[in-house]
Amino acid sequence: MGNPELSVIIPVYNEEAGLPxxxxRLYPALDALNTGYEIIFIDDGSRDRSAAVLRGQFEQRPDVTRVILLASNAGQHMAIMAGFEHSRGDIIVTLDADLQNPPEEIGxxxxxxxEGHDCVGSIRQQRQDSAFRRHASKAMNGLRERITHIKMTxxxxxxxxxxxxxxxxxNSCKEVSTFIPALAYSFAQRPAEVEVAHEERHAGESKYSLYALIRLNFDLMTSFSLVPLQFFSMLGISISMLSALFVVFLFIRRLTYGPEAEGVFTLFGIAFFLIGLTxxxxxLLGEYIxxxxxxxxxxxxYRIGAILEKQATEDTKVTEI
Incomplete structure (x- = not known):
């Protein structure tokens, strides 16, 4: 049995309610493409019954279903990396399990x-997220493009x-923290984007808290650019020069007007601002270090606990631990 044309990689973390x-929707959408495909589910250390649900689905469609059970939570992007390393298709598609991006759009x-494009992104139309999340995402897109020069709408x-x-x-990269879409874009020679539909989450809640989103953007900024460090270097030089001029000004003022106690709180304010900036x-330097x-x-x-897949020579499943 040859390798399929299409591999669909889906990381799963506590998605028991939405998996059915x-x-x-997923299997009929892929069947309609009339091409060979495989679906690789990666359970990212779920604490609910997601792994059991995935095992049950593997029993129903072992011909096109593979399940990778990670031993512990490694994060969405590392789970996708596990899927990449075990995929066999010529075209690899990543998809979230929450149904906000319809499987019918994979085609x-x-x-x-x-058509010849090696990296294809998607642009969500009429996003069903909160206004805060939409505006925050737009702001981060703009900041990321300025810092990393990676253009993703x-x-x-x-x-x-x-x-x-x-x-x-x-797969040849050995980074322990990365942002896969940006990493792929850095290798792409003919990137492209398509518009796709967007729906409300079918069940459960988003696994990305505000803190997790901030951490993700730190990974993106620090993994693909030195601009944040260079910015603080330039800022430090500028502040040093201004501070030197300010000291000269205070020295001349003291010689001209004598000692004074005015402006003490202003100096405190400036000092606290500079301390905070420092x-x-x-x-930020600690992030890089x-x-x-x-x-x-x-x-x-990541560590793999087990793999559920159909052997190429036998009509049985294999569990690797």
Whole structure:
């Protein structure tokens, strides 16, 4: 049995309630494409019954279903990396399990890759997220583009398609923290984007809290650009020059008017502002150093507990531990 043309990779984390609806829509949508495909579900250390539901689905469709059970939660992007490393298709599509991106839209991305594009992103139309999340996403898109020069209209949409060459390039990277769409874009020679529909989450709640979104954007900024560090270097030089001029001004003023007690609280305000700025810069430097520390330890990015898949030579499942 040869490799399929299409691999669909879906990370799953505590999605027990929404998985049956995903199955009901995903398999018919892929069957309608009339091409060989495989679906790789990666359970990212779920604490509900998601793994059991995935196992049950594997029993029903072992011909096109593969399930990777991670031993612990590794995060969405590392779960996708696990899927990349086990995928066999020429076209690899990533999809969230919450049904906000309809599986029926996968065909649009597949056709775009067939046209010769090696990295195909998607742009959500009429987003069903909160106003705060839409505006925050737009602001982060603009900031990210200025800092990293990576042009993605909608960085938060994980419905994306990649050619086999791009996935192999990603697999060759050994980064312990990364942002896959940006990493793929850095390798792409013919990127493209398509518009896709967007729906409300079918069940459950978003796994990305405000803190998690901030952390994700820190990963994006610090993994693909040194601009934040360079900005603080330039800012430090500018403040040093201004401070030197301010000291000269105070010295001349003292010689001209003599000692005075006025302006003490203004100086306190300036001092507190500079202290806060310094602490923020030290924190940013710590982000980069922390990533270096994680990288040099060479710990595995994820651990696989088991793999459920159909053998190529036998009509049975294999469980690897």
């Amino acid at each position: 609806a995903l199955f009901d 649009k991305l597949v056709e775009k890759v067939r 909608d960085q938060g949409c994980m419905l994306r398609a990649y050619s086999r060459d791009i996935v192999e390039a990603i 602490l923020f810069g030290v924190g 922390g990533r270096i520390y994680q990288q040099v330890r060479h710990r595995p990015r």
